[in-house]
Amino acid sequence: MIQEALPDIPRLWTALAEWGACLLYVLASWRPQDSRRRGVIVMALSLPALCGYQVAIGHLPISLWLVGMFGAVAAMWGVLHLALSGSLRRSTYLVVRAFVVAELVASLEWQLEVFFLGSPPTALSVVFLIVADTAAGALIYRLERPRFRTEVVPTTATVAGAAAIAAITFAMSNLSFLSTATPFSGRLGAEVFYIRTLIDLCGFVILYAQREVDLQSRAACELATSEALLHSQYAQYLTSKRAVDLVNRKYHDLRHLIAEVRAEKDPATRLDRLEELEQSIRPYGAFMRTGNPVLDVILTDKEQACLERRITLNAIADGAALGFVTTRDLVTIAGSALDHALEAVSRLPDAEDRWIRFDMRRRRGFVLLEVENPVAADGETPLAAKPAPSVHGFRIGPIRSAAAGYGGQVTAGTTSRGTFTLRVLLPLPDSVERRPAAATG
Structure with missing residues (x-):
């Protein structure tokens, strides 16, 4: 059992963190072919929708807590998929990253708010929430935007790896809330908050590193492909050069053969010479x-x-x-x-x-x-x-x-x-x- 337990993150605070994470990745991965108008409409409508959903699942029994979290992830996926024109794989990859960021920002903001302002939330808490979430989101945006500037559709293995990282991060960060009788659980309220924030931060760092490695691997592959293409173009040049050399060497022979065909009086012999001429030039076609x-x-x-x-x-x-x-x-x-x-x-x-x-x-x-x-x-x-x-x-x-x-x-x-x-x-x-x-x- 957690000793000196601190109040959990308010549902509205969680909803705002999730909406902010979706907005962050919509802006970070925005492409010219994405509809700006549709993106604005989706983000505007999704804010009250996410807030209402979080308030609603707050009344569910604790046994359905995990089901409610899956529903929150599905709602975030819908926001990202509707706001951006992309494949299902791309939307899945983005929602994995957005969920980890939402967990990190919500945990960090609430930990700081409880430390500096105490609880329950007040009017000053709302100002603190907006400032803290905006600052954290802006920092993460600065980190993520360069890595999403070029559209790279993630592979199935990349999406699966990112989903596994997010699942492990979420499970470990919330382990203390389920049971304190494990070697990885905290028993003090402040300790539990610290563990949750730290693990969420580690999950984001691992996802960030995964993206960096993926981009470097693709860059190396593109470089190798470019080099191979250059070699193939050079091979084509050599092939054409050999053909030109062959034509030049055979030029005089062909002239003599054509002259003999013209001078031949016998039709049968002329046909044989024509066939011989056709056979001699066939390789050059x-x-x-x-x-x-x-x-x-x-x-x-x-x-x-x-x-x-x-x-x-x-x-x-x-x-x-x-x-x-x-x-x-x-x-x-x-x-x-x-x-x-x-x-x-x-x-x-x-x-x-x-x-x-x-x-x-x-x-x-x-x-x-x-x-x-x-x-x-x-x-x-x-x-x-x-x-x-x-x-x-x-x-x-x-x-x-x-x-x-x-x-x-x-x-x-x-x-x-x-x-x-x-x-x-x-x-x-x-x-x-x-x-x-x-x-x-």
Whole structure:
């Protein structure tokens, strides 16, 4: 039992702290696409709503106290989700942080108020409440605003980690109110208040550090992606340079061959020479232009490999739609799928069956990528989910993991036509412009 127990935080004080925390994160994470008018209306209506809710649950029995707290968190989530235009994941992440801040500000303000002014609350207490909450909120806003200036949608793991931190913080900070017979509980009223404020502060610091680490990790990933993109662009330059060199070396040979074709009188021989001419220039039509430099390199490289193995690659790709996919993930999804389609088709004995269809286009807010190829007579496919890896150590897992990072889905299997098809469906971000598809073949 708590000795010299101090009065608990008034319900209206808690409601004001929760509303202030929601306002803090609305301002900290505000984006140009968020409706200012809607935000003002939501925040104006939510203040009396939160106050009324806190007063109402104050009359509930102590056995329903935890249910009332869950309801308060749900109400804060609704305020943030309605005030900001964002995903459910973003709103959940913000409410986790706002709840910890609300607990910290309410506990700190009440502890200071009881120490300096005593209790119960008076008219001076209201002034003290407004000044203390405003000062604490302004300080936290200064800390949080730079970390939310750039919109970064948190991952599911980040949201889950933040929720776990908030839950542990809340449980430990209120443990003394439930039982004093634990090694982590306080027994004196002032001690209990101090423990609650200190633990809430530690929870906020941990969430702050989590956000900092997450931003640094994303910055490092973006830097690595930029470097990889530069390397891919340089590789594309080298590929084009090699093509130009080859064309220059073959230029004189082609001129002589064309002259011989013109001078040939026999129609059958002329047709043979024309076919020979067509075969000699076919390799130089294998340079793809899709609107995405990374995909250009991938398709150009695979087209060259197909020509060497007498495989027909039919490609239609809107590369501009893949601007939101990182270089590493694009190589994993498109490059790996084509590599193992090549591996499977190369084993087919009949040259007429050696073909690969690569189709990537936008459909109703999604990017759909399909890679189709014939199946060998034994039914073996390059993407079979086997316990042991295939020739190149490939399984469908890496493609599925890369697609999952964008909320995408992967399906693979044989069709009634006797072919194997891999489908990758990625949702398009709102920022991707809906431009017409660019075809390559």
